[in-house]
Amino acid sequence: MNTNDKQNIEQQLIELGEAMREQPSLADAVLEQLAEPNDANLSGSWFQSIPYFGEMTMLQRVTFSSVTVALILVAAVWLISSSASVSLAQVSSKLKEVSSYAVDIEMKASHGGETKTMATAKMYWQAPGSVRYESKSAKDSPMKENSVMIFSTSKPGIRWNNIRKTYSTQPAKRGATSPLMLLHKLADYRGEASKELGEKTIDGRRCVGFEIALNELDASAGEGAVTLWVDSGESLPVEVTMKMASESLTMTFTNFRWNETFADDFFSPKPPADYKDTTPAPTHTKESVALITASLQTFADLSSGKYPQVKVIYGDVTRDAARKLAGFKGAPTPEEMRSKEYGKIMEATRGWARMNEIMATNSNAAYYGLKVAAKDKDRVLFRWKLDSGDYQVIYGDLHSESVTGARLAELEQGSQ
């Protein structure tokens, strides 16, 4: 063999290897996936289906946290209104007096009739809207998840990882976060419990139980059920259980400590000393538009030109809706997970998660999927305000441009 040729093929291989090793590693994706609640014995269960959508998994956690805050304090007020054995005025009055609380959370996954604890957490809430969420994986998990997330509606938040000793800052949630976060508004909500569960004793306390649909609390939050047990004497929640219909996941909240006093810096978004900042660089508008339009196209392809039928996009909820449209039922099988269609939905989830991120942090973002479909070429489907003061607009046919505020007003006048 010609020596030069041999060197040439070797050189090509060396260059290819170097180029491949310069690409982003799968390591973060693998760690992120391992950090999700998991159980090696539960093959095919939902958590094994998440490849790498950092935004989505974060979103999922925030969603859970948000839901939790509201459910505990507000759903109680609302639900108790239908109970003859507990006075609504009494419960409402009690809950409105609550200025803070702490609660223990246990996350369980079920598969094949077997239920196992995946993770535990402690959540702390303080008026008017500061949340601290500390989560740990179950003891038998190979990946020891141990993270803290602090966020609020008024100032930037933070999340740090005690194992990797890293942190990332999170923008303030000034945008359209779930109404479940807006406690005072939810307190005014009046609805029906889907089921009254009667009475039972929990830790020696007589409790009244109710079941409600999760999407009754937030129409964009997907299907699921919430079970609430309230101390009939004290008129405060004793146990709350939330079950997501699309996943075999149940979260149970117990051991409420009301009106806890926290240290001054307990909700401070300050990382522990010596932790490394891994906050990702802001996403460029062009990249966001490409990601979002591709994901909306995926959804429209699955639903005959319609976009997600919600007012607020959540990455995980939209992913579940798309899975359902594509014919995936329940927890996906390993074969389904490896299918191209499933992979496409998981890829699109990054775009939906990006939309949620924009909506949660940008007070001038709006999504009109309930009224605008793929056929509506020039109607505004999604828009948000740019740092320049202009607005980025994505239309029904998914073309996009930036426009002035005045032009946006014209576009939206009478059509949205």
Add this chain to the structure above:
Amino acid sequence: MRSTAELVEQARAGDADAITQLVQRYEHTLLFTAWAIVGDFHHAQYIAQESFVGAFRNLHQLRNSRAFGPWLIASVKRSANRKRKQLPREVHGLAMANVAESDDASWRKQFESLAPMLARLPEQERTVVSLRYLSGMPVKQIAEETDRPLGTVTKQLSRAIQRLQTMCSKVEE
């Protein structure tokens, strides 16, 4: 540099840094190994990632930490072979080998041009070539990882390069 066996022991204890290093050490070999079977970049990435996650979740099943590499590669082969059976012939047929997603990144083009030839190497040679060149592993370490004598690895690499050159010549003709 920590040995694979050391990293595996630390990964068993949940050390994220050890997991990161193990992924970085093997990801390119896994990606290529999966690609060589399914012939689809998109699927190969999923398979590689799933194999890592599955491996770390099942580390308790690995008795000999030194055998992590071959154990991992065997796992990705099983997954890729299962996937291959589900894919239409034109996707995994090497004659139709393609990079599934359109991407004009130069490394993807390089990968696209070299990977079909690498995929035609005998399995043992394919493994040492991908560990040596794609993962950038020293020859001595490959010998340790694959539990083969150093001389065997050197010979396999040499034969593999020779075969690749022959393939190149045929293509050029």
